[in-house]
Amino acid sequence: MTYQHLQWTAEGGVAEITLNRPEVLNSFNALMGREFQEALRAAADPSIRAVLLTGAGRGFCAGQDLAETQGTPETGPVDFAEIVRKKYTPIVLGIRQLEKPVVCAVNGVAAGAGANLAFCCDFVLAAEGASFIQAFAKIGLVPDTGGTFFLPRLVGMARATALMMLADKLPARQAQEIGLIHRAVPDAALLTEARALARQLAGQPTRAFAMIKQALNASMTNDLAAQLTLEAELQSAAGRTEDHAEGVAAFLAKRAPEFRGR
Numbered sequence: 174m175t176y177q178h179l180q181w182t183a184e185g186g187v188a189e190i191t192l193n194r195p196e197v198l199n200s201f202n203a204l205m206g207r208e209f210q211e212a213l214r215a216a217a218d219p220s221i222r223a224v225l226l227t228g229a230g231r232g233f234c235a236g237q238d239l240a241e242t243q244g245t246p247e248t249g250p251v252d253f254a255e256i257v258r259k260k261y262t263p264i265v266l267g268i269r270q271l272e273k274p275v276v277c278a279v280n281g282v283a284a285g286a287g288a289n290l291a292f293c294c295d296f297v298l299a300a301e302g303a304s305f306i307q308a309f310a311k312i313g314l315v316p317d318t319g320g321t322f323f324l325p326r327l328v329g330m331a332r333a334t335a336l337m338m339l340a341d342k343l344p345a346r347q348a349q350e351i352g353l354i355h356r357a358v359p360d361a362a363l364l365t366e367a368r369a370l371a372r373q374l375a376g377q378p379t380r381a382f383a384m385i386k387q388a389l390n391a392s393m394t395n396d397l398a399a400q401l402t403l404e405a406e407l408q409s410a411a412g413r414t415e416d417h418a419e420g421v422a423a424f425l426a427k428r429a430p431e432f433r434g435r
């Protein structure tokens with residue numbers, strides 16, 4: 174797959190997507206937004222069983238490319254709702270609905286939509302030198318890209334409010350301490366660790382992972398009774414997978430299972 178503002182590689186069941194506008198800390202212009210949506214569609218291919226997302230250069234993603242959203246006297250102000258609906262909403266839904274784990278390797282600063290892009294992924298590993306900023310309030314905007322949905326659920330209302338209104342830089346280590354991300358790792362180990370995790374996930378029962386993701390998504394809004402109903406339905410489907418049969422056979426034979434994601 175060839176893109177102008179992304180790098181894409183696929184090997185051993187893992188698709189690696191690298192945001193690639195390092196000169197502007199991988200901030201999202203319109204083309205990168207479209208290419209990212211295209212890459213998520215490509216990642217739905219059954220040969221891909223896990224996705225790794227990272228950024229090129231010293232930043233992960235500085236959110237919206239601010240140079241692109243300035244209206245002119247001729248065109249008038251830019252409609253941000255249009256940008257959010259067409260660019261960021263499909264990306265967040267694309268990641269949450271992708272039936273495979275997405276590992277985000279935050280290699281540097283993640284600001285605005287770039288931070289919230291990370292928080293909607295299934296696993297966030299961050300380099301110790303990386304940081305997260307809800308930069309929106311600094312320029313008089315409101316968090317988007319799912320931030321107002323995921324942050325209170327990840328860290329509680331009080332911390333989410335402070336992160337959004339004070340918009341301070343949160344170092345990776347502190348982000349781990351408050352449960353915002355999976356793990357902070359030494360800078361030099363980030364890609365090695367993230368790739369190892371993505372490879373590990375790709376070799377696991379990925380049909381079950383798709384269902385776990387579905388159940389977690391639903392748990393954000395379901396009541397207990399609805400969630401229990403969904404668990405029963407998903408368990409029925411999981412119980413019919415080849416991976417379940419293989420898992421049980423391997424357990425009984427005291428050997429390692431060979432999951433195929435079927």
Ligand code: T3D
Pocket residue numbers: 196197198200235236237238239240242253256257282284285286287306308309312314317
């Ligand atoms: O607007 C809408 O359409 C609605 C949707 C909004 C979604 C959003 O994401 S709003 C939030 C947008 N993002 C920001 O406000 C963050 C802006 N960037 C920063 O605050 C800082 O760059 C950072 C704190 C992220 C990093 O600071 P630092 O000192 O490490 O780097 P720097 O020198 O500021 O940036 C390096 C270069 O990247 C610089 O260009 P230059 O001077 O070397 O030519 C800078 O202008 C450029 N850059 C950084 N962020 C953006 C950007 N260019 C365009 N858009 C950016 N968001």
